Amino acid sequence: MDGLSSSFPSSLFVENFLLPSCTVIRRRVREVIGGFDPNRDVMYAADWDFYLRCIAGGQRFVLLKEECCYYRKHQGAATSNYLQMTHECAKVLKKNWNTSKGVMKAQLKESLHVHLSRLAYLKISFRDWSGLGDAAEACLLNWWNPEPYRSILKGLKNNWT
Numbered sequence: 001m002d003g004l005s006s007s008f009p010s011s012l013f014v015e016n017f018l019l020p021s022c023t024v025i026r027r028r029v030r031e032v033i034g035g036f037d038p039n040r041d042v043m044y045a046a047d048w049d050f051y052l053r054c055i056a057g058g059q060r061f062v063l064l065k066e067e068c069c070y071y072r073k074h075q076g077a078a079t080s081n082y083l084q085m086t087h088e089c090a091k092v093l094k095k096n097w098n099t100s101k102g103v104m105k106a107q108l109k110e111s112l113h114v115h116l117s118r119l120a121y122l123k124i125s126f127r128d129w130s131g132l133g134d135a136a137e138a139c140l141l142n143w144w145n146p147e148p149y150r151s152i153l154k155g156l157k158n159n160w161t
Contacts, residue, residue, distance in 0.1 A: 009051075009061040013107035014114075016048035016089070022068040023047075033057050042095075045088040052096040056104060083122045090115045090134070113138050117147040124155025131155060
């Protein structure tokens with residue numbers, strides 16, 4: 001987390017590393033920004049969407065360096081389904097990229113490219129060929145970056161090894 005915390009809160013454009021269980025939010029922020037998106041399509045990434053909307057809305061963040069809570073990872077947890085989490089994170093990034101401006105838009109575009117490439121790899125690894133569409137979408141965002149092409153090849157390799 002040190003690399004992510006050193007550039008906080010802009011590091012939230014890259015990954016969501018905040019736990020909602022140790023996040024304190026002023027009521028005024030919720031009144032200005034709104035709450036978590038009730039859209040069930042991003043149920044497991046609604047917190048990240050909220051944090052990104054806070055940044056876009058000019059809200060201040062304070063990151064405490066000490067550990068404030070612990071959580072238990074277990075097999076049935078939502079975060080254990082990496083494919084679903086990656087899919088929802090890509091949706092959140094698309095939504096916020098479409099409404100952002102300036103530096104935030106550029107950083108979200110790069111993060112979306114990475115997440116779509118990762119999603120393509122995961123889907124193709126499971127023989128879900130819709131991953132090719134995710135790779136194509138990543139290519140449209142940044143056609144000179146070879147990561148989507150590598151993702152396709154790695155996913156295909158997983159099918160034959």
